[in-house]
Amino acid sequence: MDTSQNTALTRALTELPGPLPVRGVIHIVIPHTDRFTVVGNHLAQHAGLSTTAVGLAVRIQSLPQGTEIGIKALAARLSEGEKLIAAALRELEAHGYLRRARTRLPNGRILTRTVFCNQPTALLRNRVGAVRPQRPPAPPQAPALPDVQQEQEQEQEPEAPAPQEQAPEAPAPQDHAPFVALVPPPTAPRRPSPPLPQPRELTAELDRAATALLSDLRRHAHQLVLSENDIRQLAPAVAAWLERDTHPDTIRHTLTNDLPQPLRHPAKLLKHRLTVLLPPPLPGADDLAAPARPRIAVTPFQTCDGCERAFRAPTPGHCRDCRNAHSPAQAAAA
Structure with a gap:
């Protein structure tokens, strides 16, 4: 059987018109008369x-209307597992070839409505021409087709939540806030590094x-082997630390x-640590002394010249009661 097929293939090659390509695939095109499905290059290429998603799309497109194409139904007919089929269906759904929406019937039963479009870009182009200019076009992931097939919602995709119907998008506002980039682009100039501390x-x-101290660091950490030039550049920063009474340890x-x-x-690394972690100077004795408490002026006690009762007043004299008692008499004498 294989020999006859190879002979027929060789004979067909000799009958192809024109020169054959030196490398690459050679197509022998025999027109189909029955049992064929037209697949666009937009899907095949x-x-x-992924290759699995393309093959699954061709398989679904070749099935008759009303055939169940749920994950378990496809896994029962194909050699691929449920996870691989679920991933391929999500790819087709993301690119607009497939749409699945949950529908609740009057009796409370939930069904999944599955729609497959063999050319979603053309469907989207027709819908965009019919929509008014001020409204945004419908997304390609949700084309609306007249022919619909229903499947029971008893199965769910593994490791993926069931899709929900999307709410209609609101029209985009006319005035948009200016875009502010929170992360600088890679070509943005870098902020200059702070200078090394100096004594x-x-x-x-x-x-x-x-x-x-810098030359002795490699005894404590073998990675910190510094050149003489590095030590000359970093020595003033270490001197600034020592000047601020920081212990060498x-x-x-x-x-x-x-x-x-x-x-x-x-x-x-040493330059960064010497600059960022520089301690402040030690405070002096006057800085550590407790601040003097403010003195509060106290009004002294006085002895009343009339009743000899003590009262507070800045100068000697009479208390308030004696002043009030003498006031009518002084007014009558006057």
Whole structure:
């Protein structure tokens, strides 16, 4: 049987008109007279669909009207599993070839209405021409066709929620807020790095101590091997730490603790830590002293010249009762 088929194929090649291509596929086209389905190249050569989705779309397109194409029904007829079939159906639904919507009947039963369109772009183009210009066109994932087939909703896709009917989209507003990019583009200029801290006065003693501390870091962390040029650049920053009365062990622990793995640029890491983690100067004795409490002026006690009762007043004299008692008498004498 195979030999006769190969002979027939070789004979058919000799009967093809024109020169044959040197490489690539050679088509022998025999017109179909029955049992055929027309498939567009937009589906057969779709760049966004997997081979499984394209093959499943061709299989669904070849089925007669009313055939069940649920996941379990297709898995019973095909060699692919339910997960692979469910993923292919989601691809077809995303590109507008398939639509599934849940419908509740008057008796409370839920059905899934499945629609397959062999050319969704043409359907979308016809619908866009009939819609008014001020309304947005309908999405390609939800074409409305007159011929509909129904399936029971007893099955659900594995690892995917059942699709729900989308609410009609509201018309887009006329005025839009200006777009503000929250993340700068990769071509945006980088913010300049902060400069290294500098001491008020780089004395020879500070420079020698800072250089020795940087040179000794590789004993505590083998990744921190610095060149002489790196040490000269970083020594003023370490001197600024020492000038602020920071203990060398504290500086060493700050520079060697929790190093990233792998460490590709040790000098850059030390520059960042010396700049960002710089401690403030130690406060002086006057800064640590408790602030003096404000003095509150107290009115002194006075002894009344009339009744000898104590009362508060800035100057000696009579109390309030004596002043009120003497006031009518002084007025009569006058």
